[in-house]
Amino acid sequence: MKTVDEAELCFPQLLNTSCRKTMLSPSVSLVIHLTLSSISLLTVFSNLLVIISIYHFKRLHSPTNILLLSLAVSDCLVGFLISFQIVLIDGCWYLGDIMCAIYFILDYIITTSSIGTMVLISIDRYVAICYPLRYPSKVTTERVKMCVSLFWMCSILYHCVLLRDNLQHPGRYNSCSGECVVFLDYIGGIFDLLSSFICPVTVIIILYVRVFVVVVSQARAMQSHVAAVSLQGSVKITKSEMKAAITLGVVVVVFLICTCPYFCVSLIAEDAAVSASSATFILFYFNSTLNPLIYALFYPWFRKSVKLILTLQILKPESCDTIMM
Template structure:
C-alpha cells in the first residue's frame, strides 16, 4: 500500500521514504510556497543566531558587562542561540517538507533540546524578575546580596533542573518511540492531556504567576520611590531603567507564548496539524530574535559593543576594557 505511487486528481502522492512501506505521506506544495517558506525560515534562523551572538560576545568580552544581571541575559541569549541554530532550522524543514529525515534517535535528541531551552528561558526570566526586585527594593545591599558567583550558580542549577525535567516529561518519547502509533518519517512529542496540563502549570503558569507578582511589587516600590526622586542617585536610576527594559522582555515573552499554549490546550495533540498551531509556533520562535532587538532599542551599551564587534575593534589590545558607558565619564 505504502510502497506504490497513487495518482489522485493528477497529483502523485509522494512519501517521505519511498522505499519504506511504513513511510509517512509527504505534503506537496507549490514551488513558490516552498521558496517563500525556506527563505522565511532561513532568515529567521540567521537573524536569531546573529543577534544573539552579538549579545553573547558583548557580555563575554567586555569587562564592564560582567554584572550579575548580564549573566542572566547571557544565559537567555545562549538559549535563544540554540533555538536559532538548531530548533528553527530543523522545525522549518519538518514543517515545509512535512517529513522528519533525521532518524528516530535524533528526533528524541531534538525533542529534548527544544523542550529544555524553552524551560531554561522561563527560568532565566524568573531570575531576572527576582534580580530586578532586589535591585529596586534594596539598592544599598544589592551588590552584597546579588553577586556574579551566586548568579552563575543559580544559572547552572536552572539548566540542570530543566534538563532533568525534560528527560522526565519526554521519557517515553525519547526512550520508547515505538510505543506511539505513527508512520516512518514522523517526529512529534506526544502527551496525555493530564500530563500536558501538569506541564502547563509547572513550566508556565506557576513561573508566570511568580514573575507577574514580583513585577507588581517592583511597580509599587518604584512608585513609592518616585516621591523621593530628588534623592535618587544615578546608579538607582540606571537600575530602574534596566528593570523597565527587562520587564519589556518578559512581556514580549508572554505575548509570544500565551497564544501557543491556548491553541495547544484547546486542540490537544491534534493541534500539530492545524493552521493555528503552526502560526502560534512560529510566533513563538520569533521571540528568539526579539530580545536582542529590545536591547538595541533601550541599551546604549549594546549598540556601542555591537559597533565594536562588527568593526572588529574587539581584536585590538585591551579591547575588553573599552568604556561602554561614556556618559559616566
C-alpha cells in the same frame, strides 16, 4: 514515473504507512524557506553578538548581564532549532525517530531554561527596585552564576526523565512514517505545564506588577516637589535601575506574548501528543530573534559593543577593559 498519490507521500516506498505531505506551491515554499532561514541566521548571529559582548568585556560582568547572557545562549540555540522547522515545511520529518526525540528534548530544555532565566530576571529587578540597599550584598555575580547553572542542570535532568519513554522507544507514538511527535501521559503533561509555564509566569507577573508600582511611584515623586520633600528620608531608585527595569520589563512582556499561544494550545489539546509542525512553535521561536533587537534599542552598551565586534576592535590587546557604560 510517480503517480499523483505517490508524489504526495513523505516516503513513497512506504505506501501503506507513509504520512502525506503538506502540498504547497513552489513560490510559497520558497518564501517560507527564505523567511525561516533568514530568521534562523539572524537569531544565531544577533545572539552571538550578545554572548560575545557580555563574555568579552569585563565591565559588563554584572549580575543582570549574566542573566542576559544565559538568555542569549538559549536564544542562540533556538536559532539552530528553527532549522528543524525548515525541514518540516512540507509536513514530513526525514531525520529519523531518534532525532525527533532529541529535537523535542532540546526544545523542552531550552524552553524551560529560558523561562527560568525570565524568573531570575524578575527576581533580580524586584530586589534592585524594591530593596536597593540590599541588592549589592544579596545579588552577586557568583550567586547569579550558580542559580543559572542550577536551572540549566535541573532542566536537562528533568526533561530527560520526563521524556525518557520517547527516548527509549522512539517513534512509538507516530501515526505514520514521516511524523514527529512526542507523548506525555496526562499527569506528566499537567505537571510539566504547571512547573514550566503556569507557576513561573505567575511569579513573573506578580514580581513585575510590584516593580511597576514602585517605578511609577518613584517617577511621580521625581516630578513632584512636594512628594520629593516627603520622600527625603526614603531610598530613591537611580535612573539606571529604573531604565533597566523598564527594558527588562519589555523583554518579559514580549516573551509572554510569544510563548502564551504555544502553552495555551498545549493546555486545551485533547491529548498529550505534541507535533513538531506547529505555527505556535514559530511564534515561540521568534521571541529569541526579538530579544537582541530590544537590547539594541534600549542599551547603549550593546550598540557600542556590536560596533567594536564588527570592526574587529575586540582583537586588540586589553580591549576587554574598554569602558562600555
